[in-house]
Amino acid sequence: MRTFRYAPERWERLGYGRSLHADERMAVAAALVAPLYLLGARRALRGALAHGHTDVVQAHWVVPNLLAASFCGGRVPLLVGLHGSDVFMAEKALVRPWVRRALRRVDGLTSCSPELAARVQKIGFPAERSRVIPYGVDSDLFAPDPARRHTWRERLGIPSAAPLLLGVGRMATKKGFHLLLEALPDLFASLPEAHLVLAGGGDRLEEFRQRSAAFGGRVHFPGPVLHDTLPDLYRAADLFVLPAVHDAKGNVDGLPNVILEAMASGLAVVGSRVSGLSTAIAEGVNGWLVEEGSVDELRRILPRALGDPSRRSAYGAASRSRAQGEFSWDAVAARYREAYVAARQRQGRGG
Secondary structure, rough: OOOOOOHHHHHOOOOOOOOEEEEOOOOHHHHHHHHHHHHHHHHHHHHHHHHOOOEEEEOHHHHEEEEEEEOOOOOOOOOEOOOOOOHHOOOOOHHHHHHHHHOOOOOEEEEOOOHHHHHHHHHHHHHHHHEEOOEOOOOOOOOHHHHOOOHHHHHHOOOOOOOOEEEEEEOOOOOOHHHHHHHHHHHHOOOOOEEEEEEEOOOOOHHHHHHHHHHHEEEEEEEOOHHHHHHHHHHHOEEEEOOOOOOOOOOOOOOOEEEEEHOOOOEEEEEOOOOOOOHHHOEEOOOEOOOOHHHHHHHHHHHHHHHOOHHHHHHHHHHHHHHHHHHHHHHHHHHHHHHHHHHHHHHHOOO
């Protein structure tokens, strides 16, 4: 991996979770520094390509990385990978013409979600050059371990036998946790011993904490969780939930990594029918799918799912099996290799 500087360290504001405020609008500081990033990325990429040993360039995130990489196109095949917020930014009126121009130099598109691919195709990219390739997950790191079930429960003061619902992600609108909080009174009425853990930082964290104060310590917000302690958090849970939505600006996740991590950890999963979630969650196989934005469906499904240990166990086993098969890094790498080979062959044929 090569890194590069594009501004004094305190000004470097581009990056996951820092470029957007609440994932709904671009932060002012990030917008101001974006031109410096484009220049720095372009210079760094040209330096890397100068050695002549590069077979393919994969630009992850349309904005800003494709805009930088497209200036260096032509010498080797160029692909772009879509993830979510980058597509949201690419659709903006001021950016869209630049993205359309950059897409003319792209030999292949990879996306974790059919919806994201379709949205970029509308900007101006051929569908036949697009591939939906999910993320992968390390099923050795994220794996069930009953002996570690107590670690996070003791840390948070959750009884060992209490049914535990878990959500992981930034406290941003598109994660849908605000809808989950609306469904909690019914869940807690049906399962008086149940607890909820919402792990992650974000612009709406304090708001969610205040909204949950009435639940008497049954909702826990540990904040951002370090990656090496995250597997134990999944092991503490009985059910995973991510009721993702399109926010008011149209931003949406592609396929959140936390879904795959929960599956590899042997958890049944509740998610919404948006973007790429249905590519991982199979209704009636390893989890439940709810309509986007439906608090009523969350009220109906969550008590039933959390209160049925035998079904959770069967769904959890299916989740683990799917994670080890369809979403292993070997399987995902093979699909990326196919995309790269196809792009090289297309360039060799002159498009």
